[in-house]
Amino acid sequence: MIDADDLIELVRNYNPRTNEKLIRSAYAYGMEMHEGQFRRSGEPYFSHPVAVAAILTEMHLDDATIVTALLHDTIEDTRSTYGEVQDRFGTEIAELVDGVTKLTNLQLSSSETKQAENFRKLFFAMSKDLRVILVKLADRLHNMRTIKSMSPEKQVQKAHETMDIFAPLAGRMGMQWMRDELEDLSFRVLNPEGRNSIMRRFITLQRETGDVVQKITGDIRKELERAGIEADVYGRAKKPYSIWRKMEASGQGFSRLSDIYGFRVITTSEADCYGVLGAIHQRWRAVPGRFKDYISQPKSNGYRSIHTTVSGRDGKRVEVQIRTREMHEVAEAGVAAHWAYRDGVRAENPFAVDPAQWVASLTDRFENADDHDEFLEHVRMEMYSDQVFCFTPKGEVVKLPRGATPLDFAYAIHTRIGDSCVGAKVDTIRVPLWTRLKNGQSVEIITAEGQRPQATWIDIVATGRAKAAIRRSLRDEDRRRFEKLGKELARVAFEHVGKRATEKALTTAARHMGLAGSQELLARLGAAEITARSVVETLYPDLAEKKGDEIDAARAVVGLSGEQSFTRAPCCRPVPGERIVGIAYRGKGVVIHAIDCAALEAYEDQPQRWIDLRWHSGVHQPVYDVGLDLTISNDAGVLGRLCTQIGEQKANITDLRFLDRKPDFYRLILDVELRDAEHLHAVMLAMEADSDVASVERHRELKETT
Incomplete structure (x- = not known):
């Protein structure tokens, strides 16, 4: 004491x-x-x-x-x-x-x-x-x-x-x-494990990346020195609860959060605030929708500052607040700045507001209110700056986090209303579903039969309830798509051995494989969790193709003379099952191209070099590498799961290289060894059916590289 x-x-x-x-x-x-x-x-x-x-x-x-x-x-x-x-x-x-x-x-x-x-x-x-x-x-x-x-x-x-x-x-x-x-x-009291988890991740992050705050603070100071602006720069990691609230609101894990650091620049004049903003935006790319100018439009409690979020060092999002020293005093003390003393006299801060104005207006407004619940709701609307309170057409109050949209409102009423939402009216005016709601607005949800949640809705909604309901509906939709894909894969596999994929056959296979039924088997087949070949082998082990019957890769092409060898063109990398043509090279043997390969245009005036070829009709070995151009969600475990799925399709990954890394998506090239065009089709279908794969295409080089 x-x-x-x-x-x-x-x-x-x-x-x-x-x-x-x-x-x-x-x-x-x-x-x-x-x-x-x-x-x-x-x-x-x-x-x-x-x-x-x-x-x-x-x-x-x-x-x-x-x-x-x-x-x-x-x-x-x-x-x-x-x-x-x-x-x-x-x-x-x-x-x-x-x-x-x-x-x-x-x-x-x-x-x-x-x-x-x-x-x-x-x-x-x-x-x-x-x-x-x-x-x-x-x-x-x-x-x-x-x-x-x-x-x-x-x-x-x-x-x-x-x-x-x-x-x-x-x-x-x-x-x-x-x-x-x-x-x-x-x-710390209500969720100690959640707080400790965030603290542990912070420690791990600091060990992996070093002192990010110090590095970014140094970067900002250098830019201000270059611009000739005198200012103080401070940085800090955001509080654990602030990070937890952001995780809950966005439905993202710690590793996907980017703006977990905050920085303040304290200047000597209002003009310098905008000079700092220009220097920062000139050096780093501003994040759209994350700029607020509370200097030109102050908050009711006197708060003034410029807020901007930029993609800083290593692509990390950082929030920067820019204000003068006097603005900073009000930002730190709030209404207490009204009583603050400096050097023995009441500090004359031009930005400090009369602290009683807000409370007086609030009490005057509700002095004669008879409805206690109404009074409490209005008080909360005034107090809780991180929440909004909207009304249904019948006048019922719906509480939502700040940043919520009409879709959040719809799911807050009922999951069925959210799933079938096709539009919304806010204060009787039709608005886009991504509109951010404000306190006191009246919201009417427009629904339609047959409407289903879209994958893009995940990025629109702010509440955990809405995100969970959308993901659940998308999973159900994925299951139906997987069942449809699995049915087609089963049909092809069974016809390959001269059988039909009847309901009884699929039910019997499911029972022997320990699955709940034919629908479960088809869903897992379409999701590439099991292979069509394993289903066939379960019922017809004697008819399933054995590895000993596979065509040797050295004799996979028909139409070559006795001593001629072949190589696959790296520009198109054809696989068995595709139409091919050979181009003869002196001393290099024959290079085979897919019949639609763009590189063949270079040989149109050399018909003597063209050789008519075709692939052997037997079962080939899975040794033909093909490039797959994938765009996938930047989520933990997605890439590992896709690699596992490719392995389950009896395909082997030989190389992996990233083309583009974004906070939300990765684009990469996977080189995979396959058996034939059917095998390629099955792998691509399995990838396309995955909810975390935005697109999958066959990768071809722009020109021949031999």
Whole structure:
């Protein structure tokens, strides 16, 4: 616990004209009143009010607020009275202490109707003097920092209350740093494993990539020096809860999140803010839709800053906030900037707003409201800047995260409504499904029979519920497609041995292979989890082709003279089953091309070099390499799963090379050894049927390379 001298020194650092006698007297009075009282941790109870006062000194608050922090529990928990505090410290401080006491006595985590009434009282108390809530927020922050001494049940209750009420309130008042810490401390209690998981991944990421913050900060400083702009640059990793919330909202894993680092540039003038923006955008590519100018359009709590997100070092997305020093003070302190002192006088910050305006307007607006639920919903709409509340045509409220779309709204009503959604009207006007909803809007969903969710919807919606429902529907759709593909593969395989793929044959094969039935067999066959050949071998082992019957690759082509050898043209790489032609080379034997190969145009005036060839009609060995041009989702495990599927098709991967890497998709070339054109077709069908494959094409070189 810090002593009175240390506390006074903390105040004197920003307010040399502080009333030292007043603070020392309050310190002594508080210690006397709380003598003999102890916290659950075993520390003297007075260490808590002192810590709360120290937190408020970080916001450079006035003497009255610091003294209120020292005395905020005296009227409630000791023999002290309002009259005694008033006599010793004056009416202003007595009113503040009494206001904090009343806030403390509100049961803010009770039932919904009672909570609405408590919110009403909370805002009425705040409207008299907002310093009351500043002390209460600092009080809650210190309690959350020391929450481990409480019982597990009490920890969970306080963490929920903090997450639901105090953290959003701190954010709405502009104190984002306090909101971040309150949320993270609550997150530590409510989901310790989730938080630890993120921390472990951060450590792994730092070990793999080094200090990314320091590197990117250095990059920004170099660009500003080049532009001749004087500014301070700071960077940090975002808080674990902020990352967790982003993961939940986007449905993405940690490895797919890009903007997990935030950077601030503090300039000396507003003109320099836009100069910094230009320098950053000139050096790095801006991410569309991630630019906001709160300097030209400030928030209601006085917040001013430019926000932009760019693709920085190694393609990592980084968020950059640009503001002046005065704007930064308001951004850090929020409404507390109204009381901030500098060098002994009230700081004249042109961007600090009257802190009572928002609360006063809110209480005036609902002073005569009879419907408690309506009052609570409106309060939440004002407080929770990360949520939106929209209405159905019947007036029912639907709560959604900020950034939600009409599709999220549809799925929030019912999965069936979401699945069949074809359009939406917002405030009676038809809008695209990707429109971001705002507080208070009325949303009407238009549905149609036969409509099914589209894969692109995943990128449109913001809620986990909608993403899960869309993925489930897409999986069902994939299964039907896999069954259809599997039926065709089975038909071809059975006809190859002179049999028919009847329902009874497929059911019998499924039973022998340990599968639920013929539909399960066809689905797994279409998804390349089993091969058509294995199904045939299960029923007709004597008819299935054996490896001993395979054609030797050296005699796979018919039409060559006795001593002639052949090679496949690397431009088209033909495989058995495709029409081919040979081009004779002196000393090189014969190079075979697919009949439609573009490289053959170069030999049209040399007919003497053309040789009519065809592939042997027997079963070939899987030794013919073919390039597959794949575009796949950049998700964990996708490439490994596709490689496994290719192996299950009895094909061998000989080479892999990436052509393009994007945050959401990879494009690559896979060289695969195959048996013939039918084998190639089966592999490509299996790839095309995978939901994480955007496209698969046969890769051909533009020209002959021999």
